[in-house]
Amino acid sequence: MSATFDTKGKRSALETRRRALSAAGWVLCGFAFLLIAVPLLDLVLTIAIKGASAFSIKLFTTSSNGVKGGLLAAIVGTAVLSLGALIFAVPIGVGAGMYLSEYGQNRLGSVIRFLSDTLTGVPSIVLGYFSYITLVIGLGWQFSALAGSITLAIMIVPYLARITELSLRRVPITMREAAYALGAKDRTVAFKIVLSAGLPGVITGALLALAISVGETAPLIQTAGWSNYLWTGKLTHEPIGYLTYVIWTFINQPYKSAHALAFAAALLVMLVVLAINIGVRIVLRRRI
């Protein structure tokens, strides 16, 4: 651009240097992008290839004995823990998000918002330890599905609250005014108008929260324990297996079969996490 002022058609040394530096800068930026993109692709490919080669019918129909076998118990356990977490977290998270979006434009609202962000930032291991001393030891539930679910719920409630708030806020204020003008009560406006208009956003939040729960490990080790056996339906006093535990422990065993199970479990977890995150992003972008 600056060259248009140069009547001789030759660049000065300074300008040549600036252009060279800029070109080098762009190359470095592209390289930086590769530094983050290549590990992700390598990670996804490695797990896809190693995991897929371990897939078989047996993987989904039998449970593991610790070194080989299938992942049935772990798959069921992950489903129980994650869905259990959603059962606790959705009413609270959506309710809190609704409060923040509809009536939260005050001091209490900002305090809750701040503390909710703080809770999101608390390391999951600290939440796990809290649940360990209160639920597992304190209430005497021992390692159990209920303790694990509640711990996951504490983790995802602030996410749900925040995403619900953001999506409900996008509902036009005129819709609320129209409903109030027709004589609707607070509750009717909140549920029938605002929540139903903002429902896609709330579902998005619940899905993202599900992805977080499925991939979580550390707090579950302290609250859900581990079991090779299929969950019998007891909420307390019975440890429960889950996929992320398989990834963590089986990779450190000296058996090929155990490694294969670890990669298969990682592939299952990644499939859920990536499917939810990619799907949500594509749907949201299309709507906008």
Add this chain to the structure above:
Amino acid sequence: MKRSGPFRLCLAAIAMVIPAALIFIVLFLAQYAWQAIFYNGVRFVGTINWSLGNLYANPVVSRGYHVPIGADYGILAFIVGTLFSSFLAILFALPVAVGTAIFLAEAVPARLRPGLSMLVELVAVVPSVVFGLWGIYVLAPLISHDIGPGITAILGFIPFFNINNSTGSGFGLLTASIVLALMITPIIATTLYDALLQVPRELRESAVALGATRFEVVTKTMLPTVRVTLIGGVVLGLGRALGETMAVLMVSGGALNYLPGTIFTPISTMASFILSQLDSALQDPTNMAVKSLAEIALVLFVITLAVNAAARVLVRGATFVRNL
């Protein structure tokens, strides 16, 4: 319209569950760790020796509490491991994140931007245990066989960078830091990317009119305006790195009671230590070990709380939940 009907109070009560949970976490951790806090005193954060003592002998009374003989709880090594690995992670992540954000915001055609920025966002959603698996299977061997000897060849005259002064297993400070860097780069990059897209058009046009090249427009006029947001993003990433557990536990090598002598030496962080030691701490009949672990959790909680509060002050409206 009434100011507060029963419905609003009901919703407010539900919303209060979040602050209540946070307060419960602090109170119960503090209450549980109370004896350990008094027993350990300042030596807790100032000494390196963590020892459960003799669990088979009868507990003795030491400093007014029943503890196993020889029990000593000092977590300085884990504090150093936590801070050192997080610091290195930021050192690696910052330039990569800045480059990535500039690349996405300025170099990529608008058509490709959603896809490529999604790629970066996806790095942030990979579960930490999967990063750990990749670290064990791909990164640690790579560091042990290629990167480590490479660094040693160039910087080996400095003992700190010489792989021969360590076990050379590939599990250690550097591996943990690289995995942490991968996890926090997207946090910093997306924060910066969002901010770069918000820079006023006029600012850019003025710089172009002054004859700046496009790269100079980005680095000399746009980056300075988003500097505070960038720092906020870094602090946000720091908060994540400090509390990261699984990935670090899997690739750090799990050091006990020594400080890292090289970047290839195994380390332990506070978070990974809490998890790896719970089983052995439970063997302590006096419970002082488990309570000391609770004290570590409390210290970690306080540190991340301060870091995240700082990030929030720096990035207005910063949350871990991005507005998609």
